[in-house]
Amino acid sequence: MTATEVLADAGARKRIEEDLDCNFVVEAAAGTGKTTSLVGRMLSLVRSGVPLGNIAAVTFTRKAAARLSEALQIRLEQAAAQESDKKAKKLLLQALDTREQAFIGTIHSFCARMLRERPVEAGVTPDFMELDETDAAVMRDRFWRQYADELPKKNPQAWSSLKKIGLDIDSLRPLFGNQTANPDVDVVVDSSLQPPDVQSVSANVFSFLDRMQNSRKHAETAAGNGDKAAVMILFLLDRRAHLNQAALPDVIDFLSRFPGASTITLKNWPDRDAAKGVKQSMVSLKQSIDALLTEWAGYCYSFAVDVTGPAVPLYGEYRRSEGVLDFGDLLLKTRTMLRDNPAVRRYFSARYARLLVDEFQDTDPIQAEIMFLLAGEESSQTDWRSLTPRKGSLFIVGDPKQSIYRFRRADIGTYNFVRDRILATGGELLTLQTNFRSEPAVCEWVNGVFAGKFPDDSTPEQARRVDLFAGKQCGDGPCGVFFLDHPVEGRAVHEEVQKRDAEAIAEWIGNAVNNGFCLDGKPLAWEDYLVLTPFKKETSLYADALEVRGIPCNVTGGEGIGNSEELVFLLPFLRAVSDRGNSGALLAWLRGPLCGIDDETLYRYVKERKWLSFGKDDLPDGTDPKLVRAERLLDESRRLVAVSSPGAALARIADLLGLFLLAGSGKAGERRVGALAKILHLAREKDSEGASFRDIVHWLENGPGQEQGLPLRSGGAVRVMNVHQAKGLEAPVVFLANPVAPKNNAAYSHISRDGESPQGYFLVASGQYNGTKLLRPPHWEEKSKLEERFLEAERDRLQYVAATRAEKLLVVSAMTKKSGRESSWNGLEPFLKHELSELVIHPACVNEPARLEQLFLFGDESDPLFLEDVSRLRDAGRERAERVKALFGEGFEPLSVTALTHRVGGAFPYGEEEGDGMPWGTVLHRLLEMLAADPELDIPVTAGRVGINEGLDSGQIARMTVLVEGIRESAFWNRITASERRLAEVPFLVRTVADSEKEKKGAGATESLLLSGTVDLAILEGDSWTLIDYKTNSARNDAVKLAAYYSPQLSRYVRHWKELTKQETAGLLWFVETGEFFDEKGMRVEG
Template sequence: MSAPEASRADLDQRPAPVDEDQRQRVRTELRTSFLVEAGAGSGKTTLLVERMVALVESGETEVARIAAVTFTRKAAAELRERFQVALERRYREARPDPAEGERAARLRDAIDGVDRAFLGTIHAFCARLLRERPIEAGLDPEFQEAQEAETQLLQERFWTSFVERIISDSDPLVEELAGAGLRVDQLRKAFDQMVENLDVEYPADPVAAPGPEEARGVRRVLEKLLDRALALMPDDEPERGWDATQQMVRSLRYTRRFRGWDDLAALFDAAEKMSSRKGFTLNRWPQPTPEGSAEVKRLRDELAVLGSEDGPIRKHLDRWLAHRYSMAIRLVRRAAIEFAEERLRIGLLSFHDLLMLTAQLLREHPEVRRDLGERYRYVLIDEFQDTDPIQAELLFLLASEPEPRAGDAGPRPADWHTVVPRPGALFVVGDPKQSIYRFRRADIAVYNQVRARFKEFGAVLRLITNFRSRQTVADLVNDVFDDPARFPREETDRQACFAPMVPYPRAPNGPEGVFHYQVPKARRNADAARLEAAMLASWIRARLDSGERTAGDFLVLTRKKAHLDAYARALEERNVTIEVSGAQAGPEEELRELVLLLETLIDPGNPVNVVAVLTGLFFGLDHEQLAQHALAGGRFDITSSPRDRDRDEDGSGGDTPAREVAEAIATLHEWWKESRREPADIVIGRLVDRLGLMPFVASSTLGTLRAGIMAYALDSVRAEALRGNASLAGAVEALQAALEWEDAEAPFDPGHGDAVRVMNLHKAKGLQATVVVLANPAQTVSHTRRLDAHTRRGAKGGAEAFAAVTAPAGPFSSWTLAQPLDWSALAQEEVRFLEAEEQRILYVACTRAREELVVARKHGKSCWGIFDGWLDRNAKALQLAADVPRSRERMARSAEDLLAETVAAEAGMAEGARPSYEFASITELAKAGEEEMGEADGAADADEAVAQDMVKPRTEDGGAEPVRGEDAATEPAQSDDPATPTLRDRTTLRGYAWGSAVHGTLAAAAQGVEGEALEFVARALLVEHERPLDERGAPAELVELMSMVGRVRASELWRRAERADMRQPEVPFAVELPAENGGIPRLVEGVIDLAFREADGWVIVDYKTDVGDDPDFPARRRTYRRQVDLYAECWEQVTGEPVKEKALLFTTMEKEERW
């Protein structure tokens, strides 16, 4: 490390951070691998950039051998920008000092080559590695990465196909499941879970079903409880409806009566439903006597105990569910494996595939691991606390060298738990206190394993200085979370240890502190959210109006996604610019109407669909109009037009309600005809334009967000068409997948920096704001609800996963179909992990704030409740009140005004569409010039003159080669090598593919490739361009191509190029030529095959593979000369140096023209 770098802290007048010694180790100890535990706001991205700059500045490595992995694409873009800025700043510091010349040169090279470093997400990095070695990975080199919505659609299709196939094949496992009372289609959720966890083992040993005596005991308990419940239930439905227990009792009475409980499946289904009873409302069980009321309470208590761990049927029910479990796991694992094989077959990989295949590639192919490790010598990872085991594995393998094995034994798969990374090869930054993505496979247990490994071969550093938050925010964080119940003094397998937040001293810059406000009471959480949103939006609007804050200063966070739209709407009503994530406020109604329209076009004779479309959003007809149409003899069928059939008797076609329906059906008929002629994406795009759907969505509440989601959905239709499915059915599936994908968000007008950001907490990763509001305190979290998975990891890997296989029982509930025998203990362990993560989530929430933290409070239980005590003692209360937002102004525009504005807009668009420059290739210009002179006098003379210029290539001694045949201009040469096909054996024109192979091989030769390496290039090019193969599967033209290249390389022209002081093969260029005759400038592009510079100027060479014996050749030859003339003109403009000579080298004819 240079002296300027080492003394930077001394030169800075600001006080050094309390952890400066740790930061200095990052900058200077480049041969040490570090795991840096960087607390919130500690400047970890700055430290990451400083490490990267130090690596290249010190000469430790080149920029192209650095890979920096980030959590999001946005973070990658920010890192790239900051890296380049830092390089440029260091270069400016070093350049004036002559003693720093070498360092300045390294920095200059790094700036020039910054795009050669990898800076991106882990999935993009894996995709790059796989594209470098697809064959070893078992992949189609043209594989594509599927987006999440595409993966979901593919998964849906596969599952449907899989279920249909195994049922139609009478698969034995289907029969086994049916015997246990399970249907294959009930296992969809378990299949989805297995798809994401194929790398994990699912122990599922067979368990015997309960015996007959045990079943009889269970039945007696259920019968008794059910009979008591039936006796206590009211005869008539209560005014507010049956409660959940009563609904369950009525259902069980029906199944006992008509299906019976004689078989085990029916009996234990009843036991599961009765054990998972929720919702017992005493006032809906009215009794005439106190004794009856007491009996109802006893029933309630006994039902509550029934499903408990000590309940009378629990152990038998658990055994039955475990008996089903092994069958269910076997089936979904088989389906998941087949689905993975299907993705590989079609070359469409999910994000998870990219990780698994890359880890497998590095694990099983030591030579690939060695090569890629040489390519990427230094790997830096941000946000490592949210890594999963596959990511950890592939990064450790990439950063270490394969171990050679003695003897003849083949390589064994590498184990990331034992490999030792190269010195300094790994630099990992993360904060275990911010690990909050367990539901996405992020596992703090993996982080702890990695941390232990770093202590073996590197070092673990801890940064506690906070450059983000003010002292008051830091006080809250330290006081609340410095508690062993939240963060212990030493890390455990479930929780990170506490580290204090030490704010870096800064001068005050406006209002700061921690505040709280009270949320009004309401019967429903949704109502409370709307009331709070109005208050909060009014407060933000007032602060904006006062000039105290800007919209971009505010970040509104909620614990979960529910009710986010309420906050977004309240802000928009007050004309506050917003940016929303996770609100799920897309154009569901409009998209469903569009899907309905498409389904009608698919099934045009379905009257139900036709009626639904006519009464829907797009036509808005009422049922009275439809009835009159039907009474007039009209049909709801769009396969024919009703216009002629439904005309009035006088032929006028009057404006009657029936007429309006007929006109609408006629419109649908035209659209149906179009859908039969054109691809779905074209048809849908035209329909959206005709219906004005996008402006309609954009002009509604939250229009920018909703229009963005609409655009995303339409893009998914286009993507489906590009994959080859341009049918309406495929378009409907794509739209439905977009509707179902919760994260389908794409603002229609992105990039607003000055906007209030509104999102749920999990979307706020890496974000910060001047003012952070923790809103919607009613969103409490229950970790036992819908708990359906637990993963257990050993000290050396060997992860095991366990799942509760469930099926929906309503919009907010589910019932268990199968589970492991010891699920109760496993679930309790998972709850402990989730409770520990909840503390980390709350830590993330309050550490986003820079200057102001505002916490919403409510009476009773609150998701922000752990802050209540501190807020009472230290925070200031805000009194928020909702104002009345102004109603949306209506535009008073006449039809004439709108028409005039439309005409003016169209004129402006036409003016804007006028080209400001013309684009053309050199080839196009040469051909155009030939057409202009094609009829001119003297064309024949020109042909003759060109023919006379044509000579055999000169040999190295300067003499002309002997000409075979009678006419040098027309007679093809014959090869002396009998293995080489003669030109007479070839067709006159051999096409673009052959020419590309010749050009590519000559370009490689001009770059110094020769011998076997050149032959390898030639073979690859012939295969790439699908040239003919011989009986052995080798390129049939390889010998001919190599012989041709050899003769070209022996020519005087080639030798001159080799002796030139500068030689440029395959040079792409683009230049602007000035306007001619009052026109517009012309931008031209092309590729020069070979340019070399001699003492008195440049020589431009263009290769041609023509045989030259066809009647059109003389005309083509003139075009070629014009093409080279244009190359020379452009080259002189690009280089500012003269072109002294131009040449055409006819490789097949072994002739050249020079002028």
């Protein structure tokens, strides 16, 4: 688009910034600039005289809030600098001075702010803690275990009912989870249902089994030929002899195991005609059994809700007693406070007179209610659906075509209602269609694909169609949409297709970057590539394929640390440590890869001892050495738990088991080490919040930080994530990976919001009845079909989100239909025309500066370009020396304190400096510098980033993480953080003279020195400074000799610091790894 062309949606964009007294719903298609619209509106409000303190901008994520806050700051600064109108300029400058008064954050942080401001009216303590999703899951499981244990005593009637229908209370945990996740929803039950007629169905089945008993030899022959139906029939024949036919749950379980007719293969039976009769009988029996199981699942449902229902308010009381609120509490308590207290509502309505909401298509329904309560004119109206928003009070931005979070309570029906209500009360709908992200070829392709998927007018399940207009012209180089084909025959193994796809993508990205593949005349770097998978569990496969080829990558939104191999290995051991009676966990650890005891050894041990347990002095003489070692590890770990803090104990246990070595030795070692270090870091955080060791184990069982990526690199890496994590992101080249579709797309819950209160239908499936529906809500057949329509519509929207991330190239992994298997990207495949193999990578655009840099770092010294570049650097050094002489005059020798120390001190005491080399010291210095500036530094992540950039291997990064974590907890670092002032990496330059014969000799031709240096860390305590010089090389040989070698350097620092500051100054040499300290005279002192 040229500068003279007018945007197709220019009118809508103008109204956003100028029509400030109108409520707007802005439907902004992908890449159309939602953040720009929000910031433009906020800037216009400021210019109109609205104080920032009266504006609240609610975002979907904390990252989005940070981006919006930064964009607002930049626009305010630019506008204030360019504004010529004095009044407007004054308002903009005032806004800059009061920038912190505007609220920009998530709905949960917005609610927390209001609750803390009015805790009495909200019925909360002002110092409540906010639980994130992982912590809430841990607390919920802890409560449920306690509730289940106490149920027989506290509610014997409910307990008796469960036993009567054969339900294990732990099978109700998912139902309880659904109820607590949807606190505003009433669970629908039908208590009038009678138990189904089990007798008639079972009688028919028993009659069939009687006939099969008479022809048992035929069934045995068929079973010997591998017939699955025959095997199951023989099982039922044998089990029937022990079946208690008076116990309905036992009969139901027996019937649920009846095989389907599809499992019988006629050729396996000796009498084919008889087998046909067996198959026909099985068809009718299976139909009656399935109908019976459906009735039974519905009959049991009300009994289950009778157990889980009372647990929900009790869990609320439990959270209250702990002084914590989860995300649902924050929303509900804010809603209730605003709805039921008109005075409080009027207060906050005036306080936040202008509400701007981003990503509204994925809002929680309670958030919509809170918004209307704050914006409504009628402060006494309690029905939010009847409220009339004040003029200009609401500005809602979203794209219903990108509504993809139904599993997190996002409801497109709520979006539709809010949109229609705003329009019905005088608001307007604006549409943004100009896409500034993607090339015209990509926009046109997206329009063609989704023209048939989005209707012209929105429906209850689906958003309306809005075509994209390309907002930029075609650039240089290839662009458009390509596919990576994986032809398969017959029943292809899904893992093989995924692996092939991951390898192909990694290979192509590696070749493209290494050969200088260009777009718009610029070679693409690793960070220009984005790999998206449909689901988070597959991200590690694609990351592994990249890292095996040496390609740096960052994983976001995958199973991540919660599914790391090391954690899977570690958990059984931790369970055994925390629970002495858990023989299952003990057995899993003993047989697992961390212990590796074979079954024969375990069998001999159990046969001799009659049980499997370890305890003090449990093992007699002659016990297998592997078992002895296992017991010692277990005893030592339990001792650590008893004498150490939970976080420290866990870190030491990981060290005892050699987990860092295990992680670093395998493929994708850097990422696995980073994941393990992150787990230990998060465990320390839980420890600091008061969690016990058992609490931390339960937290690990729930999968810590599954939504947290593993950002081991600060930049220069391919990004890998699932589509749900990619909203708002973009990249020049995007791969839609993994063409293998999931096996099951069935609905498991449905919430109807059509009536006065939401109605919930929550299915509970279990393997107990061969994967049948264990608990089935009323009207489930109707509700599940309705929910599946919503899910199918959302799958189309998910593909739309994926397809609109690319700026230049979109590559879709496809699977040829010969397999008869639907692809993950089936909605896109019919529109794919060009294979990726058609796209030739041309290295011609690698420019000369990039080549010079590469040659300088890796080149051959015989290469004339390399020699030319080195010559340039030498010339630059001489020019710098000339400038210094011009500034300070002739006769001064520029010299660093370190260089002077080496000249004066002579050879290093042990020949070569010991330790892990310069990169190790560089990383440690950098981490300590950052830790001094930020005591809450995320050490595992930062150590990974800095270490990788400096070339440390995974084992070194792991040791570095443990070392710096230990430093932060040391008494000496507490002294540093308690100091009045901390200055890290302070450079200085002074004119001085050599003050000893050795220094004169070291200085060379002149005694006048221009001395430069860098102080590692300076701390101010009272009126005196202490300069701390880190030493990262080994002091294990003789620290005294090393201190004598380095002390003149520190003495120089102390002298010049004292001259510059006019304050008392002392020095400390700190050998970081051994924890030894020496003063500037080389004398050993306490830190």
